[in-house]
Amino acid sequence: MLYVFDVDGTLSFNGTEINEMIIESIKKLEQYSNQIAFASARPIRDLLPIIPAFTDNHLLIDGNGSIVQMKNNTIDVMNPISANSTLLIKQLISKYNLNYLVDDRWNYASKVKANTPIIKQIDPGKLAKRVPLNTITNPIKIILLNIPDRIKNFVANVLMC
Template identity: 40%
Template sequence: MYFVFDIDGTISFDGKTISEEIQQAIVLLMEVGHDIVFASARPIRDLLPILPEAFQRCQLIGGNGALMWGHDGVEAIYFEQALREKLCQIVEQYQLSYLADSDWDFAYTGDKAHPIYNRIHHQGAKNVKLNELPQMCKLVLFDVSKEALDELTKLSVTISQYASENIVDISPLGIHKARDLQGDFIAFGNDMNDRTLFEAAQHSVCVGDGEVAKFASRVITKKEVARTIRQFANHRGMDK
């Protein structure tokens, strides 16, 4: 069995750290023979710093499925050029602020006080202009108007909305966290971008009672995360 963990709002609640208690619970899963996957909206660049070194050797899925961390570094799925041009036209037409990611470099014009900016780790990455980004695998837009959103929904892309942060997250069509996961797994998540994980999982745990909770097998509070993980390690998780 393997376990798939979202990061922000699921096992990290400040955007910077994972508590020692939760870390130890995940290590316990590993010690009893389970495989661990971390699947996040974060690009790999921003996923690595929040994970202890032992967890960095696990399978890492970033950019809601557009990025993978492998032996040869970051593997990415990009928007096709014509689609990228249409996205850039909408950004320009509606004067939208954004965070665009390539496999490592990025382009950011949003408010530096926004929580998403605090999760960006430069680590040798450059903040460049949108038209200077070699390729684009993920686009986050801030304060999107209804008119702009209507235009975006006409495109062949995957769109996730995060009302709490007032952002729209755009990935290539068909890209989601569960796309490369095979076999039985147990998923932990908290937001709508975890829906595909919940629907594909043998068992799913939602942290908090957000909109995605209706797709989960079980709903817990953030205070129950470490205990719930330990229950699975002790073969009692699905019975509680």
């Protein structure tokens, strides 16, 4: 049987680790020839430090399904954000001076205030590189922060087109 576990809020309640009792229970499932997979909104590089007991030979479905790490440790991007949408989002970031987190297959670009809760979840294992936004051409996930109320609807309408 295949068991797929969500991580944040299901296995990890603090965003940084999984309780040892939960880990042992998952390992017991494997002892009975079950397959284990982990799913997360996070990119793979941010998930690996939370599941160190399960980083080998497990299917990882990350970035809300946009990126998958297969059992042989190959990483496949399933559905990157289109080039047109990426260009538009980058223009909005620049025009409105938005804070952001943009993930590609492994690295990321960010402009995030130090007191933003998401900061502790960005590359906690120091596995990636923080790169300039203009170097990310095939993002898998974009989070926009501090969007002023006056432009939220505009941004939503533009991105829906």
